Each structure stands twice: as structure tokens, then as C-alpha cells.
Amino acid sequence: MKSYRKELWFETKTRRAFINITPQVEAALRESGIKEGLLLCNAMHITASVFINDDESGLHHDFETWLEKLAPEKPYEQYRHNGFEDNADAHLKRTIMGREVVVAVTNGQLDLGPWEQIFYGEFDGKRRKRVLIKIIGE
């Protein structure tokens, strides 16, 4: 069994952002040399997400509006977590979007459906944060 580990680092200019990281995940898989196995990709921070969906800007706008409706950023005082911090909404938004994805590796490729793309979802940005890629297989 082979295993491979890589971190991706991000620092977004806005509080919230969606970044398509499929090319970086594919590059990590090539570097690993693993042909058959499972790939885990997870946010290492609890106010960020890794998820799979469509790379379509209208949809990303809909996600932003929808998450603000389900877990609004303001007023900050509505959340007990917000004393020294102001990011309680980011913990909730990331919960909706998910921490991680597990993707099959087949013939050395990410075994994704036709429109599946892997995204980093940032909900409390403007600082350096990490994503972990771990691959096991042969």
C-alpha cells in the first residue's frame, strides 16, 4: 500500500470565497503515482469547507445568498461564540457545505462524474488556511 500527503494553502482577499481546486488535486494524484485507491481532501480549519459541485458562477452566487439566509453573518451578537471572535456563522456555513470529500482513484485519475469539480469554500478568510490531501492505494 502506498500513501501520499500534501497540503494546499490559501489566503483569500474576501471573507467568503469558492475556489476550484480540482487542478491542484489532480496534480497531487499524479505526483503520488497511485493508480487505484481513495483520495481524502479536507479543510484543516473549522470555518472552511471542501465540497464537490458545479463550477458555475450563478450557482456560487446562489450558494452565498442561501447560506446567508440559513446562517446569517450579522448581527454578530446573535451567536454566543462571537465574543472575541465574529465567525460563528462561518462554523455553521461550513457545516452545511461539509468538511471533506472522498474521491475514488481509478486508472490514476480522479473518478469524477461529468460535472463534478472540487472546491475550497472559505467562510472566514483574509488569513492563511490549509487543505489536506491524503491518498492511499497502489
Place this chain on the structure above:
Amino acid sequence: MKSYRKELWFETKTRRAFINITPQVEAALRESGIKEGLLLCNAMHITASVFINDDESGLHHDFETWLEKLAPEKPYEQYRHNGFEDNADAHLKRTIMGREVVVAVTNGQLDLGPWEQIFYGEFDGKRRKRVLIKIIGE
């Protein structure tokens, strides 16, 4: 290390549906011959879901009502994604229900709790769509 891959295909007659796929996943596991490992089961489409919950029709009705409240299908114009498409709500509903499950394989069986059943959740049906099963182990 062994690995095994299978696709399941679906074409639901309704826009939304929940289908218990536990028997097909068990059949795939038997066919793989894998006794100890991890099984990934994921929707390959971004308007569908694979999730684990109870096979109880009242609960499925509750899921439908609840998802329509959290991410209503109509009016279509409320979503920017809906230009040529009308399925933005399906992307959001699938986000709530999740893309994938990872299930332990122990002694050649799906290592599920007493009421755990695996479902395909369709949110934009009436066309052919796929689920991926990938198993690694020994």
C-alpha cells in the same frame, strides 16, 4: 490491496425520489471479494445524493417537505443558476443531504448499524444518472 469499481444507473420517473440501494451495494461488495476495507458510494451528479438514513416512508415525506422549505424549487427566478436550467434547488438540496457515504467493510459485510440503509437521493430526475461504488481492502 484489492480494489473494485462499479456504477449503478438510475432514471427516476419523478423529479425527486429516494431509492434504497443497500441491496445493490451489498451485491457489489460480495462481487468484490473484499473482506476488510472501506467502501465509498457517491453520486456522480451534482444534483443527486447518496446518504444513509431510515427506510421509513413517513420520514421520506418529512425530508421532501423539509428540503422544499430550506431550498424551494420555485419560483425558479429566485436563483441565478436558473437561466437555461431550472435545477438550482436540486444543487442546494443535494448539499444538505450529502454527496457520498463511506462505509466500513468487516468480515465481508457492510458494517452498518441496525437501522442504517443506503439511499440514492434524486433531486433532478427523469434522466439517466449514475452512482459510483469503489471498494478498497483485502
Place this chain on the structure above:
Amino acid sequence: MKSYRKELWFETKTRRAFINITPQVEAALRESGIKEGLLLCNAMHITASVFINDDESGLHHDFETWLEKLAPEKPYEQYRHNGFEDNADAHLKRTIMGREVVVAVTNGQLDLGPWEQIFYGEFDGKRRKRVLIKIIGE
């Protein structure tokens, strides 16, 4: 390839509770002797959750309030699942929080970010329920 399996048992005194299980998961990993691989930790019950977030009591209070807003426990009659049962809300709350986490194992450690902690989320407690840990690797 090595594999390892362990169950953790819980019986909470309240209907809902969040329990930090990171120490038990770390102990299981040490016992397994696995140095590189993937660890699955999932609720075996469909009204409970395993998730990763911050060990901060204000945030846990926010989760409780937020989940009650998204999927209220009462009135029980609002859910069709609630005939002999009264736990439909617990099925919905667990859907938001997630069934499982997959964590990378690196150098014999849980490969977690600085604030990542693993929680058992109970939404229909006061009875014995289980979490499964399955680890594969080398």
C-alpha cells in the same frame, strides 16, 4: 494492509448532547498500530452524528439553537415520521451535522488541523448508542 475496528458506546442523560471523542479516537489509533492510512468514524444510529468542529461551549450552544430553528423538535405532529416515535427532528438534525468523518492517519497520528476536534452529536439520547471506528492502512 492492516485493518482495525472498534465501537464506542454512549448513553447521554439528555435528548441532545455533544461529546468530544477525540481522545477515544486517538486511543483506538494507537491500539491499531497503523501509521499511514485512513480512519472512518461514523454514528451507527440514524439520529446521531459524528462531526468535526471547535470544542467551544458558546459554539455548541449556537449549534443547538440553530438546529432547533432549521429542524424544530416540536410540535411533534408536524412530522409524519412521528407516530409511534417522536424523533423525526433528530433524523433531520443529524442530516445537517453529518453521519461520519474520514480523517487522514500520518506518522501514527490523526492528521487534524489546529482546532479540529471530533464530536459525537446525539439528537435522540437517553439510550445506548454506538459509534464505529474503522482504520485501514499500514
